[in-house]
């Protein structure tokens with residue numbers, strides 16, 4: 001299959017074709033998601049939550065992200081694979097950011113990196129893009145700043161924060177990002193941003209007017225029972241399905257039904 005590139009997704013916006021994006025953290029899941037035809041796979045630092053069981057994305061390290069990203073890359077034939085740069089791997093200096101982005105490309109095989117933040121990281125973004133590494137931006141609810149925000153509530157409801165976000169989006173475009181994630185902001189603001197930049201916006205809890213949508217795979221498959229924000233649509237209830245399968249297996253082991261004669265070697 002023809003590979004999806006950063007150019008492809010920019011063209012999709014131009015053609016009015018919606019972009020589908022999902023997260024993945026391992027080889028098997030990435031292969032299923034890619035095989036189904038999603039255009040973009042994000043190795044999110046949400047791995048911190050759904051894979052490692054942390055409350056925030058703060059503990060994620062470069063080594064963790066390189067491991068997950070390399071697993072995903074091996075499972076993908078067509079999709080564009082973007083890796084999150086983890087907390088404190090790009091905020092200290094542009095030089096460190098470039099080294100982190102470079103490792104993600106060289107050691108893990110990512111096709112692009114994603115960074116959280118607006119104007120304040122634009123010179124860093126420019127530096128990474130100048131080195132030939134495509135960058136995706138991320139505005140609105142930026143989980144790496146959770147201790148500054150204090151809550152995971154909707155961002156940019158007030159005019160001042162909304163204006164700032166629009167300025168940040170324009171600055172990111174100017175700095176050279178090929179796309180911007182908009183997380184948990186009012187739909188009207190997301191539309192305004194989408195109309196104001198030429199690069200595609202990918203929304204999560206940012207309404208239907210974004211150029212594309214992203215969800216965390218564990219959430220959309222219903223693997224987490226206790227996470228149900230308004231923006232989440234569950235396409236499966238795998239928590240129940242897996243619980244049923246495991247319960248059935250336990251019963252069969254205890255009763256001696258499994259394995260049967262066809263499931264053993266003579």
Ligand code: KIV
Nearest residue numbers: 023044045046181204
């Ligand atoms: O880490 C992640 O999964 C993300 C998406 C929710 C955009 O950044």
Ligand code: NA
Nearest residue numbers: 044045046084
């Ligand atoms: Na993330």
